[in-house]
Amino acid sequence: MTSEVNITPVHPLVNFGYLVGTVMAAGIAIYVGLGVAATQIALRMGPAMEAKVGDAVFNSLFAEANLLEQDTRLDYLQSLTESLRSEALLERPDITLHILDQTIPNAMVSPGGHIFVTTGLLDELETENELTFILSHELGHYENRDALRGLGRSLVLLSLNGLLGLSGVQLPSVLTGSLSLADLHYSRDQERRADIYAIEIMHQRYGHLGHALGFFERLSAEELDLEALARIMEWQSTHPLTRSRIEDLEALASERGWALQGEATPIPEGLGRP
């Protein structure tokens, strides 16, 4: 009567540990595998497909956003960006500039060549060099397909989450539910590549790097915590140039013998700090 045939003699914690371990190992394997596949697709995607994906992302994420479509500054931004466009970028979908009506200074790029700058950023500008640096940084992300890759990875994450939901596992929403396409972040490495890309363009265009980082130095002087702000934006943003990143860029520039100081190019009337 009391021989326990109906109970498997296993400690509940051992059982739980085994389950968590197995499911996590499988999840990581699938995530890495699909992540590699998604990255490969992102790297091989043709311009027509990329434009389509870009439009879909734009329509789903920025349809409700506060975009200034009729702003007079758009023409200037568009022509400045076109002039920065590299040979490699000519084969990619056309670049479209957008102005986001937001007081937080920020800039970002989404797949398909949509570049966003906020009104807060435009109001803070003092020279064209600063703007060129910011736009080139975003172009760097675009040329390296960072946004597309990030999109692929988060799609994988989203579909894994969907799979878990379908299989009936109900993890608390914090572990899975807060995921969305807007939660992309670039790695340090991607940021650094975009930075280097940007100072190369700066050097090509102006022959010096003067005033390139002025904007960020000024912001950090004002003790604006861009990291926190970037999180509020909840979208891949120009990450703050922290002290160490500025120093890195300066070191690289002097290594290549590029001038760190030079004439500032003014920005047109109606832009920047009054």
Add this chain to the structure above:
Amino acid sequence: MEQIIIFLILLGVGYFLGNRREQKHYEDIKRREKSTLHVPLMSWGAKQELPYAHDAEMIVGSVVVANDYFKTMSASLRNLVGGRVTVYETLIDRGRREAMLRMKESAMEWGASQVINVRFETSNIGGQGQAAGAVEIMAYGTGIR
């Protein structure tokens, strides 16, 4: 962050309280099973002659055992890989034995010499998905004296 803490608290409460109660319950079940051993439970086939009795009465014992968060999580993870849901085995086992003990104890109170044709019924009570549910187990039979 606070949601993770809440999750871990639920898991911890589920594990520690659930496990403690389970152990206490098993001790209680084993003690009572020994003390009720002298009343036999029997099942008879349709064409067999039933034992002679002066009195017969239906005796019912039922119990509702609740699931806990730790068991829910373990079981839903188990759903992904398949295999024995060991955390629910103990839950159901406790329920069956407790229901049978309650039936037996009520039969003994009535004065039964044996309980014949014992049956079990199990039903789910609420709690689909995230909410920890409960299971009702009922044992019934005919007490005779």
